[in-house]
Amino acid sequence: MSVDNFDxxxxxxxxxxxxxxxxxxxxxxxxxxxxxxxxxxxxxETLALSGxxxxxxxxxxxxxxxxxxxxxxxxxxxxxxPGKSGFQVADELKHFSALTNVPIIIMTGYFKDDYxxxxxICGIKKCLKKPFHPLDVIAQIESVLNENxx
Numbered sequence: 001m002s003v004d005n006f007d008x009x010x011x012x013x014x015x016x017x018x019x020x021x022x023x024x025x026x027x028x029x030x031x032x033x034x035x036x037x038x039x040x041x042x043x044x045e046t047l048a049l050s051g052x053x054x055x056x057x058x059x060x061x062x063x064x065x066x067x068x069x070x071x072x073x074x075x076x077x078x079x080x081x082p083g084k085s086g087f088q089v090a091d092e093l094k095h096f097s098a099l100t101n102v103p104i105i106i107m108t109g110y111f112k113d114d115y116x117x118x119x120x121i122c123g124i125k126k127c128l129k130k131p132f133h134p135l136d137v138i139a140q141i142e143s144v145l146n147e148n149x150x
Contacts, residue, residue, distance in 0.1 A: 028141075029052070029053045030047055030052045030073065031067055031072035031074070031076070032047070033086070034056075034076075035058050037058050040058055043056075046138075050138050052141070059083065060082075060088075061083050063077075063089050067099055068099065074145065075090075075102055077089055077104055077105070077107065077124075079108035079110065079111075080110050090124055091122045091123075094122065103125040103126075105125060106124050106128070107127075107132070108127070108130060126144060128140055
């Protein structure tokens with residue numbers, strides 16, 4: 001394990017200890033939708049180390065069905081996937097009353113300025129550009145959870 005990875009894991013452990021002590025956003029359910037299985041596994045481990053319950057879906061066609069069954073607190077969504085784009089999935093999620101207020105954070109390595117109007121139309125709250133640091137995804141999740149709790 002490199003020094004950088006050790007520092008990240010050490011941060012996660014301290015962050016988790018603080019969150020347990022304060023009871024902040026523990027056991028929030030995060031739905032991660034991405035067609036890259038290796039990326040999903042890495043992200044799941046990162047989120048689990050931070051105290052989140054993680055459900056991953058690698059097929060965007062199945063994402064809506066899973067989301068309606070698990071009632072996530074936050075959705076992390078890749079934009080570029082085969083079968084359906086992340087924008088299509090986000091738009092479909094917003095048509096279910098139980099999911100209307102669930103914050104969506106997109107993850108993409110292919111962001112274009114042309115996408116900006118679509119973010120609001122589809123109800124997307126934040127954007128993470130791949131590759132991103134593990135602490136960035138935690139910060140974005142905490143940010144949208146804090147916004148929703150106000």
